[in-house]
Each structure stands twice: as structure tokens, then as C-alpha cells.
Amino acid sequence: MTSKPTNSQLVLKITSFILRLLLNIIFYIVVIILITSISKEAYKFCYQIFGQVTASEAPGRDIEIQIKEGESTMNVASKLELNRIIRNKYSFYVKAKLKKYNIMPGTFTVNTSMTYDEIFAIITVPLVEDANTTDTTNQTDTSDQTDTTDQTDTTDQTNTTDTTD
16 A cells, blocks of 8 residues: 655655755855865965065055074065065965075065065075175275375475475
């Protein structure tokens, strides 16, 4: 004896089918949205590493950054992001590691309209200017003293000559 499905059982089967179908559709929509969002973020991150990204449009603003001896690349990237010179410290860090940049200590002036490559061109060059500035100042002071001494001697000789006549 086979019993025929009653109306309530038929409605229950149809409802459960529609509910499963809707849940599957919602699940796949969520999966598609997640894949799309992750793909966009991955594209942006890769573009920041390999593209020409700036934090702001030209002319930007100049900012001095001090990098200490032995400071890590991530700390430098954090300083740059904090001062809004770069958009993403992680993409800056990855680019530094991929290109094997060696960041030098010193005080550097960078602009918010610079690309990562332009920033690296500045902060990877050792600062020899600090030592030369000190030497140049000492040489300038010495030459100023020499010139003054020569002028004083000449003046003294002139005065001596005047008194003899």
C-alpha cells in the first residue's frame, strides 16, 4: 500500500527545494563577491609593488625622514606610511625585499608625490655630505683666518712704512 503524498507533504517538499536552491544561490553569490574582492585587493597590492604609485598628486609636500643605524625596513616603511609618503607599508616592504634595497641611515627629504622607486633612489644612497660638510666648514674657517691674517700683516706693514717716511 503506497500512500499518495498529501498536500501538506507536497508543499513541504517544494518549500524545502526552494529554500535549498535559494541558500545555494546566496552561497555562490557570496563566494563570487569574496573572490572578486580578494582579486581586487591582490591587484592593488601588486600594482603598488610593480607600478608607479604615489601618495599624492604633484607637487606634494616635502617631509624629512630620519633613518637610524640598524633600523629595519619595516620600521622605515611604517614611518613613511605614518607620514603619508607611501600608501601601504607592506607593499613598500615587499618591494624593498624583492629588489634587495639596502636602506642607509641618515636624514632624508622625500616628497609625497614620489614613487617608491624615487624614494628608494634617495634613501639607499649613503650620505657622505655630513662628513664633507664638517670638513668644508673647518676649511672655510681656516681659510677665513688666513685671509684675515694676511690682510692684517699688510696693514701693519703699510702703517710701518708711513711712520718711517
